[in-house]
Amino acid sequence: MVSDAERAAFDQDGVVCLRNVLTDGEVDHLRQAVTGQMSRLGHSTTGYDFEALARQVWDEGETVETGCANRFDMQAMKTQVRSDTAARPLLEEDPVSGTGPFFYDVAAWQHDRGVRRVAFDSALPEIAASLLDAHYLNFWEDTTFVKAPHTRQKTAFHQDLAYLQIEGDQCVIVWIPLDAASLGNGVTQYVRGSHKWNSVFAPNVFVSQTPIGSSPERRCPDIEAAPGAYDIISFDVEPGDVIVHHVLTVHGAGGNTSDTWRRAMSFRYCGDRVRYLDRPGAIPQVGMSHRLQDGDRLFSADYPLVWPKPWPGFRLAEAFDAQRPGHARSRMR
Template sequence: MYKSLADQLCRQITAEEIVAYEENGAHVLRGVLPMEWIEVMRDAVERILNNPGSASLEYTPEGKKGRYYGDFFIWRRDPDFKAFMKDSPMPEIAAQVMDATCLNFFYDQLLVKEPNTAEPTPWHQDLSYWPVRGNQVISIWVPFDPANEESGVVVYVKGSHKWGKLYAPHVFGDKSGFADIYAKGGLEPLPDIEAERDSHEILSWEMEPGDVLIHHPLTLHYASGNKSTTGRRRGLALRYLGDDVTFDCRPGTFLENEKVMATIPAITLKDGEAFSGELFPRVWPRE
């Protein structure tokens, strides 16, 4: 048990919650994470913000107000991030929701929006960016501050994971310059969901620390900038892979993103192989 912190959920996940996730492609789980983990991770997030990693991106253009900070694979350099993905209740959430017998960890992604940050997270499906095939894939989004209309909740197009579509990735921020990589995938462009929002059923939940969001990798989602003048919005997404997931070496994924790839060891998996090894460790069942 890491630093004597609980590895147990604060409560069991209900069958209704799992059905809601399966039907809608996203759901909120209220009050599942012990506050002691939130406190450890708030300090850990500050360490990363003060010492950005080489894969990190500042999505807010220089000279503009606020800060939208993104970072990836942080667990590989920070022991608290590592413990959080492995020894906290997080893997149990993924295993229960997907009914998975085994889980490998894919990666963590920090998404911090400081007060007065205009830049949104654009509409996207996570799977578009990933060299992944399979259905037992889940993202768990954890807020370390209250997330609300003002500070920027994650919003979802209900049921979009069942549309049978994999759209082209959408570039995050103006500066990331990955548009030509993503174009290689030859995927259908994403419709302008923001312009046609009224024609979709949008799901969103205001959240408190201790709550988490779960979403399927094909569910379309978005989050506004942080309009609050005082409230921070620090979020962390953990991605877990279950039993049916294999490596997909199609073009146009983050495998071609030099900034991310420079921070991790070379991926030696072959197309169709299960994720494994030091980079994608087995985290469930627990050791």
């Protein structure tokens, strides 16, 4: 399912764009899941509007308000950003003033059967396993990123490894556009070959380059200040296409200066050489029930084994649902 040329591009560049991977039905499952997530903004414990948060961060006298969302301590984040002498707003130039959301949410797979069907039973697990040369593959998590038309907020360049409670770099992130995406509406951009820099960078807070304070890793380079000094690439994509990048590839995104939405979901897959690591500074996951210790394989219902399949045509999402009676209300979106 992955050509030799595509595999070579991934190995060399740390990112590859694959065309027509998902069906219309699979894309629609994810769109409906995102619509549901956005409808719960303010009432969800995991959904945030980073555009609003950025305005609150840079307004010294404003209190950070996140509704019911509690995954992050955003007031502490504001304090941290404002104490960072190198921090500055990361806003796209746009003659049209917009206030639409930069929406973020996570872990839709835990409650949405449609997302599980795409994450577990689409072409993606086999593709990820092929690119990683993995003997088996665990699904780690999904994340949703939506930028409304004329959302000026950029996504700071960052590297994914230090956000995750893992040891080892046999991991890929699959970026799935749910609308046509290009530089004009904020498609993800990648620093070609950065997965070979032999560096791990501290996670940042997305709306600023400020590192998360508890991470021992060093700060990601200020790529926004001198983009011409780096080999930055991007891909114009349509729904059904996917962009796969290595967990060490540095990437970011501009704002959305267009009149169209830019909805996307990303999936994370880990290969057999990855081990669990309660990494300082990693973002806390939601809904976890495992008791894994540092050095353990990711053998847990929290990290479903999605490849290889026991036989052709096996539908893992259906088997997974049958084993989770507490999730009988899972929606087929």
